[in-house]
Amino acid sequence: MFKGSLFKSSLARYISFRKSLKDYREKGLAPSLIKGIDRIKYEIFKAKDLWQGLRVVKINFDYSPKIPVQHKDVAFTIINKDEMHYALNLRQSFLKHNPDIDFVIVVVDLLKDIREYRLFNELVSKGIRFFFLCELLSEISCRDMHKVLWTSDKEVAKKWVLPYVFEYFAYVGFKKSLYLSKNIFCLSEVSGLFDLLDDYDVISFKESIFALKNTEMNIDYFHKKEISKLKNLELDDPQYTATFYNVKKEDIVCKDSNYYVSRKNLFKKISLFEFSGFYLDDLFLFDHVSFFGSINKSYVRLVNEYYNKDFFYNKRKFEELPYYFEHLPLTRIRVPIEVRQRYSEDIFKRFRNPYLPDSKNVRAILSFLHPKYSSISRFARCVIESRQDLRLAFSKSGIIDTLALREVLKMDYNLTTTSRIERNPFGINIVGFFESKIGLGVQARSFFRKASSVGIPCSLFFLPVLSNLRVSPEEIKNIACFSVDNLSFNNTIFFINSQDLIYLKDASGDLFKGKTSAIWNWEFDKYFDDTKAFSCVDEVMCYSDFVKGALIKAGGERVYKFPYPFTYDWRILQHRKNLRATFGFDGSFVFMFILDFFRDFERKKPFLLLKVFSKVVEECPDVYLIFKTFQAAKYSENQVRLTKYIKKLGIVDNIVFVDETTNRDGYITILNAADAYVSTHSCEGMALPLIEAMWLGKPVIATAYGGNLEFMNNDNSILLNYKFEKIGQNNLGYNPDWEWAVPDEEELYNAMIKLVKDREFAKELGEKARAFVMEKFSIQNFSNELLSFFEREK
Structure with a gap:
């Protein structure tokens, strides 16, 4: 392990690092980035200096707003937590008639406590696809989101979010998107709506239905509320526009389990029926149809199908859930819309984000709304002015009974002069190297994305990262707005290696409050020497x-397994066929291997791989190996050794190096162009590249030693037997007397030859790999284990 020098050298500059985040805070949620990549220019050239004589690929990215299509169609609705019963009704009816179209529920809310999380985890376990508001920020920039949430009621906030949801689905690769309001009931297939988008840019019916062809121009006009400038179709077909208020009850006919609108002896099949305006109190009428003989029995049947047992069962579970953004974070204090609107300008002058779960931030807001020097607070005065009952009660005589007012505020808003932050507010503090492009930085960002997508409130504490290992500010600008200076939730997870954790505890013990957990990388099953970290x-x-x-053997008493927080967070920027043609691969078989010239050079056994690959080339000359490398220039001694060895083996023409610093989309695009991935590691913690390759449907060859055995087996990959050898002197901080695995060269040769010669076998193996990791790293498994994490006692 790299004995903490990274963190120790950075911690001295910690104060200046925190100041550097000021730019993120001031910008808040900055305008949307230019998304997509219009084209990738590839130049294969004879490199100078240490790369002389090798094939090196130089990649230059030209950014432009192109939206790649990876999926076909999606339908969605937007709700708050207390409206989930409507969304579930819509989802069930929609998928019944449209099983091949994805349906997603977007929840403009966050969870308030563990009870709510249990409810929503049940939905996750049933495979119901939904995500909470923060998931949008993982892909796009929602300008001024916190200002809108603070100054708007629930309905306005949902309308404001709508164009951003369309943008989100476009960004993740859906070709067409359909929005349906929560009160709609689906009675037959709606493929006709998607077909209409072949001729129109946008289709709409009032504010209940919007269908959009996902192009940059269409989304831009939708944001600006200028859809009239697009090729727009306003629906008037009763097949899609039948509602409780525009269709006569006697015109509805049920025939062969389908519903029709009957007008002048013309039957029109109903696909969507909207129940907006129908009051549940009217349902008692339908229990007395024989008495009200004039009521259409087909209509009664339709109403009873919609308001079924499941609807009322779910209604009892969800309808009383509070709206998160109507409350101050970390408290039970409800701040009415009148107060938020009246003082919004003052609030945003003083605080970058009133919903930031930072105790100091929340106390400052409370002090502003409820100043000690005043006999009646700003909050109370605004509430009195907004409510007629309070104006009559407290202002009629001109004298305000503060004791009586306090009881009203305490009962209706949980606000008193002694209001305080909850002892154990629900949420997670995540401490980590969020700006790091490797290892624990990737894991911390992925964990935040997955946790926030299921509604968990999170606060982020950024640890400093050296500049050469940082991702670009553009890649983290959306999560930077969640950074805090004070950890306020009762649960804290540290994404930091054991040696650095020890140093952090000594340097900043105030971070270690409440229930604390740590996730660190480790690569052995027999050894662990940083036992002080357990304490x-x-x-x-x-x-x-x-x-x-290994951790239990070393003395760890409370060690738990948790699913790797893998997220599918990339876009394929170039079709693999075009990219391969540019590389000159065409019909060749291509392996890929990743190597950091510092961290991986000894551990990944590149010389062993090259030796075996040279034998494969002798047998099958039309085979290539992509080397995605890092830090070659910085560690030139290792680069020279590798270059000389490749030339010695005579395989220069069969190896392509990519040593450019690419963003994640660029790296995954290159990986997708390969046919297989190979890892000759001697020890491994989890091996994210292996998961990514399998997710892309690539067959993977790897050493049968390491954390990769958690998701690799003999059915979904090719595992290599190994023998142990002493590590010896190394630059990784490992004990020289420890042993690590050396994969069998003959098995590696046979595995590579098998994939090259049997393409059908390679394809089937890749399909098995993809299916396995999609299940292994599903949101269901993650959410179930996260619930267990919350339920574990300290």
Whole structure:
């Protein structure tokens, strides 16, 4: 392990680092980035200096707003937590008639406590697709989101979010998107609406239905509310526009389990029926149809199908859930819309984000709304002015009974002069290297994305990262707005290696409050020498039984396995066929291998791989190996050794190096162009590149030693037997007397030859790999284990 020098050298500059985040805070949620990549220019050239004589690919990215299509169609609705019963009704009816179209529920809200999380985890476990508001920020920029949430009521906020949801689905690759209001009931297939988008840009019916062809121009006009400038179709076909208020009850006919509108002896099949305006109190009428003989029985049947047992069962579970953004974070204090609107200008002058779960931030807002020097607070005065009952009660005589007012505020708003932050507010503090482009930085960002997508309130504490290892500010600008200076939730997870955790505890012990957990990378099953780290936190979490066994052997008393927070967070920027043609691969078989010239050079055994690959080339000359490398210039001694060895083996023409610093989309695009991935590691913690390759449907060859055994087996990949050898002197901080695995060269040769010669086998293996990791790293598994995390006692 890199004995903490990264963190120690950075911590001295910690204060200046925190100041550097000021730019993020001031910008808040900055305008949307220019998204997509219009084209990738590839130049294969004879490199100078140390790369002389090798094939090196130089990649230059030209950014422009192109939206790639990876999926076909999606339908969605937008709700608050207390409206989930409507959304579930819509979802069930929609998928019944349209099983091939994705349906997603977007929840403009956050969870308030563990009870709510249990409810929504049940939905996750049933495979119901939904995500909460913060998921949008993982892909796009929602300008002024916190200002809109603070100054708007629930309905306005949902309308404001709508164009951003369309943008989100476009950004993740859906070709067409359909929005349906929560009160709609689907009675037959709606493929006709999607077909209309072949001729129109946008289709709409009042504010209940919007269908959009996902292009940059269409989304831009939708944001500006200028859809009239697009090729727009306003629906008037009763097949899609039948509602409770525009169709006569006697015109509805049920025939062969389908519903029709009957007008002048013409039957029109109903696909969508909207129940807006129908009051549940009227349902008692339908229990007395024989008495009200004039009521259409087909209409009664339709109403009873919509308001079924499941609807009322879910209604009892969800309808009383409070709206998160009507409350101050970390408290039970409800701030009415009148107060938020009246003082919004003052609030945003003083605070960058009133919903930031930072105790100091929240106390300052409370002090502003409820100043001690005043006999009646700003909050109370605004509430009195907004409510007629309070104006009559407290202002008639000109004297305000503060004791009586306090009882009203306490009962209706949970606000008193002694209001305070909850002792154990629900949420997670995440401490990590969020700006790091490797390892734990990727894991911290992925964990935040997954946790926030299921509604968990999160606060982020950024640890400093050296500049050469940082992602670009553009890649993290959306999560930077969640950074805090004070950890206020009762649960804290540290994404930091054990040595650095020890140093952090000594340097900043105030971060270690409440229930503390740590996730660190480790690569062995027999050894672990940083045992002092166990005493820094209440529990340790790891991603595999492989690592868990080592930590328990070393004395870890509370060690739990947790699913790796893998997220599908990329876009393929170039079709693999075009990219391969540019590289000159065409019909060749291409392997890929990733190598950091510092961290991986000894551990990944590149010389062993090259030796075996040279034999494969002798047997099958039309085979290539992509080397995606990092830090070659910085560690030139290793680069020279590798260059000389490649030339010695005579395989210069069969190896392509990519040493450019690319963003994640660029790296995944290159990986997608390969046919298989190979890892000759000697020890491994979790191996994210292996998961990514399998997710892309690539067959993977890897050493049968390490955390990769958590998701690799003999059915979904090719695992190599190995023998142990002493590590010896190394630059990784490992004990020289420890042993690590050396994969069998003959098995590696046979595996590579098998994939090259049997393309059908390679394809089937890749399909199995993809299916397995999609299940293994599903949101269901993540959410279930996260619930267990919350339920574990300190």
